[in-house]
Amino acid sequence: MKKNIRAIRGMNDYLPEETACWQRVEKILKNVLDSYGYSEIRLPIIEQTPLFQRAIGAVTDVVEKEMYTFTDRNGDNLSLRPEGTAGCVRAGIEHGLLYNQEKRLWYMGPMFRYERPQKGRYRQFHQIGAEVFGQRGPDVDAELIFLTARWWRALGIQKDVALELNSIGAMEARARYREAMIIFLRQHEDRLDEDCRRRMHTNPMRVLDTKNPDIQALLNDAPVLVNYCDNDSQAHFSRLCELLNLAGIPYTINPRLVRGLDYYNKTVFEWVTTRLGSQGTVCGGGRYDGLVEQLGGRATPAVGCAMGIERLILLVQTVNPDIAAETRADVYLVAEGEGLQSEVLRLAEQLRDTQPSLRLMTNYGGGSFKKQFGRADKHGARIALVLGEREAAAGQVVVKDLATGSQEIRAQNDVDTYLRSIFSSGKGYRESLHR
Numbered sequence: 063m064k065k066n067i068r069a070i071r072g073m074n075d076y077l078p079e080e081t082a083c084w085q086r087v088e089k090i091l092k093n094v095l096d097s098y099g100y101s102e103i104r105l106p107i108i109e110q111t112p113l114f115q116r117a118i119g120a121v122t123d124v125v126e127k128e129m130y131t132f133t134d135r136n137g138d139n140l141s142l143r144p145e146g147t148a149g150c151v152r153a154g155i156e157h158g159l160l161y162n163q164e165k166r167l168w169y170m171g172p173m174f175r176y177e178r179p180q181k182g183r184y185r186q187f188h189q190i191g192a193e194v195f196g197q198r199g200p201d202v203d204a205e206l207i208f209l210t211a212r213w214w215r216a217l218g219i220q221k222d223v224a225l226e227l228n229s230i231g232a233m234e235a236r237a238r239y240r241e242a243m244i245i246f247l248r249q250h251e252d253r254l255d256e257d258c259r260r261r262m263h264t265n266p267m268r269v270l271d272t273k274n275p276d277i278q279a280l281l282n283d284a285p286v287l288v289n290y291c292d293n294d295s296q297a298h299f300s301r302l303c304e305l306l307n308l309a310g311i312p313y314t315i316n317p318r319l320v321r322g323l324d325y326y327n328k329t330v331f332e333w334v335t336t337r338l339g340s341q342g343t344v345c346g347g348g349r350y351d352g353l354v355e356q357l358g359g360r361a362t363p364a365v366g367c368a369m370g371i372e373r374l375i376l377l378v379q380t381v382n383p384d385i386a387a388e389t390r391a392d393v394y395l396v397a398e399g400e401g402l403q404s405e406v407l408r409l410a411e412q413l414r415d416t417q418p419s420l421r422l423m424t425n426y427g428g429g430s431f432k433k434q435f436g437r438a439d440k441h442g443a444r445i446a447l448v449l450g451e452r453e454a455a456a457g458q459v460v461v462k463d464l465a466t467g468s469q470e471i472r473a474q475n476d477v478d479t480y481l482r483s484i485f486s487s488g489k490g491y492r493e494s495l496h497r
């Protein structure tokens with residue numbers, strides 16, 4: 063017997079019971095982005111490999127170990143995108159969106175990284191990201207963080223995420239820091255693992271990313287990046303902290319926070335949670351004032367962030383199961399006998415014309431009233447509309463409130479008024495998060 067073909071390890075199917083939650087969460091995220099004046103940009107999921115090597119940095123985990131890279135039939139070296147910023151900048155330059163302009167953009171979609179799959183870490187995962195081009199002030203960084211904070215409030219998870227903040231300074235400051243780090247790391251070379259020893263020469267700042275606890279302990283005595291920061295970066299950072307204080311957004315300054323991608327400068331931040339085990343970073347971002355120029359565009363300051371949607375959904379499901387609940391039907395239409403099925407379909411279409419926002423399901427496959435009501439319950443319907451021979455002949459329908467059990471007969475032409483009163487008065491499910 064042939065073995066069934068299965069999905070690729072670390073790449074998930076999202077089944078209807080989960081997609082309902084995804085849709086609700088995505089809608090909330092997009093509404094917030096919209097309220098801050100961001101517009102969507104949609105980008106390919108495959109780009110030329112050198113784009114990621116140049117943007118993210120050749121000596122980073124993402125580029126060294128995690129990219130899905132292949133040669134296509136034409137011999138081109140391509141990669142599945144591991145993140146969204148590089149492609150966004152590439153598109154911005156290509157279409158002349160950035161030079162001398164201000165752009166507030168967001169994107170959403172699958173990203174790919176060859177990592178060991180575990181809870182909150184997959185090989186295909188999804189990110190929603192926001193990028194602002196053309197402004198260098200700390201007020202822009204602050205408002206981006208306000209936006210993310212509003213995401214958490216809208217999703218009811220604000221108590222379960224914490225903001226960590228750092229400044230990694232300008233390129234020049236990092237060059238000086240690099241020298242200091244190499245000197246420090248050389249003194250402790252015997253205690254470094256192979257990865258860190260290699261990085262010590264290629265990209266010593268990346269050693270700060272290490273997950274190795276022994277080396278992390280060693281790093282307590284390492285030079286601190288912020289001490290190497292230029293005045294401009296320090297002033298930028300103080301103003302950002304001030305704006306966060308004024309807005310009442312708590313944060314911790316984490317001097318070791320550097321993020322895993324090379325393009326950042328000045329502000330870096332992460333929203334972390336303790337509720338997802340070691341996959342604790344939900345959202346990360348920062349400034350990348352050099353990237354546009356580095357990729358061939360005219361120098362354009364920028365700041366952005368990206369969030370892993372799987373981790374966000376895991377957190378929402380843990381903290382706020384209300385949002386995670388399955389979608390229910392609002393109305394379920396039941397018929398007395400097969401002969402009335404066409405009448406039921408007609409009535410359902412009529413109601414969808416007048417009330418397009420209701421989730422309205424007709425019963426398929428006949429069955430006794432008991433069976434049909436059982437299905438209405440299974441779909442969580444609030445109201446059942448029951449069409450019997452007598453009602454159909456008289457242009458009427460029985461309206462049954464499945465929450466209270468009460469029922470009444472109404473003219474079919476009058477049902478939409480009744481449904482509107484139920485579903486706009488807060489008594490129905492329309493107003494709850496179940497939709």
Ligand code: ATP
Nearest residue numbers: 177182183184187322343344345346368369370373
């Ligand atoms: P981590 O340290 O957990 O590997 P990262 O620093 O590599 O995260 P970023 O490149 O900053 O992550 O991506 C932003 C967000 O995307 C992360 O905070 C996380 O929520 C999500 N993310 C990153 N990699 C994965 C993955 N393999 N599976 C699921 N989500 C991911």
Ligand code: MG
Nearest residue numbers: 123124177322
């Ligand atoms: Mg990673």
